[in-house]
Amino acid sequence: MILFGNGWWPVIPCIALALGASFLAYRRSAFRPPMPWRAVLPGLRFTSLLLCLVLLLQPLWRHTSRRESPPVLAILADESLSMAHYDSVLQSALRAVPSMEADVRTFGFSSATRPVNNMDSLHSTGARTDISQALTAVQKALGSEHLRAILLLSDGQYNTGRNPLYVAAEMPFPIHTAVIGDTLEQRDVKIQRIVTNELGYAGAEIPVEVSVMAQGYEGHQVAVSVALGGTVLSTVHATLPSDGIVLPVSMQYTPSSTGLHQLTASITRLEGEATHENNAATVTLNILDNRRRLLLAAGAPHPDLAAMRHMLHREEEHEVATFIQKDAQSFYEGGFPDSLENFDLIILAGFPGSGASPQVARRIASAGTRLLFVLTERTDLSVLREVFEEVLPVVPSGEQPLYAEASFELTPLGRQHAVLQNLAPLSTLQLPPLLFNASGWQISPDARVLAQANLGGVSVQGPLLIVRSRNGIRTGALLGSGTWRWNSLPEDLAESDSWWPVLFHNLIQWLLAPEDDRRVRVAPTQQVFAGGESIQFVGQVYNESLQGVDNATVALDIIAPDSARFPYTLNSLSNGRYAADLGTLPQGPYTYEARATQGNAGLGTDSGNFTVGTLALEYAETRANAPLMRQIAYRSGGQFLAQDDVNTLASVLRADSAFVPRTSAEVRERALWQWPLLLAVVLVLLTAEWVLRKRVGLA
Numbered sequence: 001m002i003l004f005g006n007g008w009w010p011v012i013p014c015i016a017l018a019l020g021a022s023f024l025a026y027r028r029s030a031f032r033p034p035m036p037w038r039a040v041l042p043g044l045r046f047t048s049l050l051l052c053l054v055l056l057l058q059p060l061w062r063h064t065s066r067r068e069s070p071p072v073l074a075i076l077a078d079e080s081l082s083m084a085h086y087d088s089v090l091q092s093a094l095r096a097v098p099s100m101e102a103d104v105r106t107f108g109f110s111s112a113t114r115p116v117n118n119m120d121s122l123h124s125t126g127a128r129t130d131i132s133q134a135l136t137a138v139q140k141a142l143g144s145e146h147l148r149a150i151l152l153l154s155d156g157q158y159n160t161g162r163n164p165l166y167v168a169a170e171m172p173f174p175i176h177t178a179v180i181g182d183t184l185e186q187r188d189v190k191i192q193r194i195v196t197n198e199l200g201y202a203g204a205e206i207p208v209e210v211s212v213m214a215q216g217y218e219g220h221q222v223a224v225s226v227a228l229g230g231t232v233l234s235t236v237h238a239t240l241p242s243d244g245i246v247l248p249v250s251m252q253y254t255p256s257s258t259g260l261h262q263l264t265a266s267i268t269r270l271e272g273e274a275t276h277e278n279n280a281a282t283v284t285l286n287i288l289d290n291r292r293r294l295l296l297a298a299g300a301p302h303p304d305l306a307a308m309r310h311m312l313h314r315e316e317e318h319e320v321a322t323f324i325q326k327d328a329q330s331f332y333e334g335g336f337p338d339s340l341e342n343f344d345l346i347i348l349a350g351f352p353g354s355g356a357s358p359q360v361a362r363r364i365a366s367a368g369t370r371l372l373f374v375l376t377e378r379t380d381l382s383v384l385r386e387v388f389e390e391v392l393p394v395v396p397s398g399e400q401p402l403y404a405e406a407s408f409e410l411t412p413l414g415r416q417h418a419v420l421q422n423l424a425p426l427s428t429l430q431l432p433p434l435l436f437n438a439s440g441w442q443i444s445p446d447a448r449v450l451a452q453a454n455l456g457g458v459s460v461q462g463p464l465l466i467v468r469s470r471n472g473i474r475t476g477a478l479l480g481s482g483t484w485r486w487n488s489l490p491e492d493l494a495e496s497d498s499w500w501p502v503l504f505h506n507l508i509q510w511l512l513a514p515e516d517d518r519r520v521r522v523a524p525t526q527q528v529f530a531g532g533e534s535i536q537f538v539g540q541v542y543n544e545s546l547q548g549v550d551n552a553t554v555a556l557d558i559i560a561p562d563s564a565r566f567p568y569t570l571n572s573l574s575n576g577r578y579a580a581d582l583g584t585l586p587q588g589p590y591t592y593e594a595r596a597t598q599g600n601a602g603l604g605t606d607s608g609n610f611t612v613g614t615l616a617l618e619y620a621e622t623r624a625n626a627p628l629m630r631q632i633a634y635r636s637g638g639q640f641l642a643q644d645d646v647n648t649l650a651s652v653l654r655a656d657s658a659f660v661p662r663t664s665a666e667v668r669e670r671a672l673w674q675w676p677l678l679l680a681v682v683l684v685l686l687t688a689e690w691v692l693r694k695r696v697g698l699a
Contacts, residue, residue, distance in 0.1 A: 156625030299353020350376030434480030548576020
C-alpha cells in the first residue's frame with residue numbers, strides 16, 4: 001500500500017501537469033516522428049515527469065503481515081531423587097498429556113531447570129528440589145513467547161529455595177498441578193536432623209542431639225548411634241514414640257584432634273520401611289586448637305601484673321609465657337625468646353620499663369604480632385614513644401609523667417563496642433579510680449577511644465582505653481594503672497568484683513579474633529552439599545585499592561578425606577568475580593586451597609572447608625505434599641489434578657479464555673523518495689527518451 005501525507009488527491013494535479021507538459025513538448029515540434037515513436041516518446045516523458053512529481057509528495061510504502069502463534073504450555077517434571085520410586089507414574093502422566101492446538105515445551109527440574117526433548121531424557125537423580133526456581137526459570141526462558149499455562153508434575157516436597165506459594169501468586173498465568181506419589185503416610189523411621197556446634201575445640205566436650213521421628217512403629221526398640229569415620233562414639237537405645245512425635249536423643253562428643261570431623265548419626269533399620277536412605281544423617285565440625293600462646297612482658301613487678309597473670313592462668317586455653325624486666329639486658333625468667341612468631345598476642349604490662357633495652361623493644365615492635373599495652377608508673381615513656389609509635393594506637397606526647405587519679409568513663413562508641421559488652425553499667429558500680437598520666441597522649445587517626453578519664457567529675461577527654469585495627473592486626477592500650485584494686489574490693493562492693501575480669505577477657509578475645517581483610521576470597525556456595533549435588537564455588541579477587549581484578553588466574557585445589565588433591569580453575573565473570581562448577585564429589589569432609597596470580601605475581605590465597613553429605617535430604621519426607629500442590633494451583637488460578645486425571649487437562653485448557661492463539665501484526669514501511677531504485681528508473685526513462693529522440697532525428 002502506497003500512502004501520501006495529505007491523501008491521494010495531490011496525485012491528480014501531478015498527472016495533469018505531467019500529461020500537459022508531455023503533450024505540449026511534442027505537439028509544437030516541427031518534425032513529426034513516424035509511428036510508433038509518436039506515442040512512445042511522449043509516454044516516456046510523461047512517465048519520468050510523473051515519477052518526479054509524485055516523489056516530491058514523499059510517498060510511503062507500507063506492508064502489514066499477520067502471524068498467528070499457538071499458546072505455549074510448559075510442562076515441569078520433577079527430577080529429584082524423591083521421584084525415583086515414581087518414574088513409571090511420571091512417564092504415564094506425561095503420556096497422558098493430550099494432544100492439542102498448543103506448543104508444548106517440557107522441562108526437567110530439581111535444584112536447577114533444564115529443557116528436555118523427550119521423556120526418556122528425564123532422570124530422577126537431583127539431590128535437591130527447588131520448585132520456585134523452576135517456575136521462575138520457565139517464565140524467564142519463555143517470557144518472549146506466548147506462554148499461557150504451566151503444568152507442574154511433582155510430589156510437592158521442596159527443600160531448597162523460596163516457598164513456591166509466593167511465586168505462584170505472582171505468576172501472570174495459571175499453574176496446573178498434578179501430584180505424583182503416595183499422599184498417605186508410609187511406615188518409616190528417619191533421623192529428622194542432627195544438631196551440634198559448627199566450631200569446636202580439641203579436648204572440649206561438644207553436645208550432639210539427634211532428632212528421630214517414626215511413623216507406624218510406635219513402641220519399637222531402636223539403637224541410635226553416632227560415629228566418626230568407622231568408629232562408633234556413642235550408642236543410645238530408645239523406644240520409638242507415637243506417630244509424628246519427635247524423639248530427641250542427646251549425646252556428648254569430645255574431639256581429640258583438630259581439623260574437620262564428620263559425625264554420622266544412624267538408627268536401626270526396621271522391616272517394612274518406605275526407605276532406608278533417611279536412616280542416617282551427617283554433620284561436619286571444624287575442630288580448632290583451643291590453645292593461644294600469649295607473651296606477657298612486664299617492665300617491673302607490679303600488682304597489676306600479678307592480677308593479670310592470675311586472670312590469664314584461670315583460662316585453660318591460654319598458654320602464657322611471662323618475662324619480667326630485671327635490668328636493661330635480662331629478665332627474671334631467663335633469656336627473652338629468640339623468635340616471637342609463635343605468639344598470638346604480646347601483652348606489655350608497663351613495658352618498656354625504666355632502663356629497658358631498646359633492642360628488645362624494637363624486636364617486639366617489629367614482630368607484626370597483636371599487642372596490648374597496659375600503663376604502669378614504671379613505664380619508660382620516651383622509649384615507648386620512640387619505638388612503638390607505629391604499632392600502638394596511642395603514644396605519649398611528652399616524656400615527663402604527670403599522674404592523677406581518674407575514674408573510668410565510657411565513651412558513646414565504647415558503649416556499643418564488643419569489648420564492653422555483657423558488663424554491668426558503671427553507674428551502678430563504685431570502682432576505685434586509676435592512676436592516669438595526664439601529661440598528654442597522641443592518638444592514632446584510625447584508633448577508637450572506648451573509655452576516657454574523668455578527673456573529679458569532669459571529663460577531660462583523656463584516653464583510658466583505646467583499640468585499633470590496621471591491616472588485619474589488632475592492638476589496644478589501657479592507660480590506667482591500679483586495676484588490681486578492681487579485684488580486691490570490700491564485701492559490700494562484691495558485685496563489682498567480676499567487672500574487670502570480664503572486661504579483660506573481652507579485650508583479649510577481641511584482640512585475638514581473626515579479621516577478614518583478604519584480597520582473595522574463595523568459598524563454596526554452601527557449607528554442606530547433599531550427596532549427588534553439584535559442588536559450586538564463587539570467588540572475588542581485589543587489588544591493593546580494593547578494586548576487582550578480572551584477568552587473574554584463580555587455581556583451586558580440593559583435598560579429599562584421603563588427602564588426594566584435585567585441581568580446578570575458576571572462570572572469570574566480571575568485576576573481579578570468579579566461579580566454578582566442580583560437578584559431584586563422594587561423601588565426606590573436604591578442605592580447599594585457592595591461589596590467585598596475575599602473570600608471575602601472587603595476589604593472595606584463601607582456604608576453607610565444606611562437606612558432602614548423604615542423599616538423605618530428598619528422603620526426609622516420604623509422603624507427597626498434595627496440600628502444597630493444591631495451593632500452588634489455587635493461588636495462580638490453575639487446576640489441581642490427581643495423577644490419574646492428567647488426561648482431563650485438555651478440557652481445562654479449552655475452558656480457559658486466555659489459552660488461545662496470539663495474532664501478531666508486523667508493519668514494514670519504506671520512504672519511496674529515498675529509494676535509490678526509483679531514482680534509477682527516472683534516469684533510465686530520461687536516458688531512453690534522449691537516445692530515441694536522437695535516433696528518429698529530433699534535436
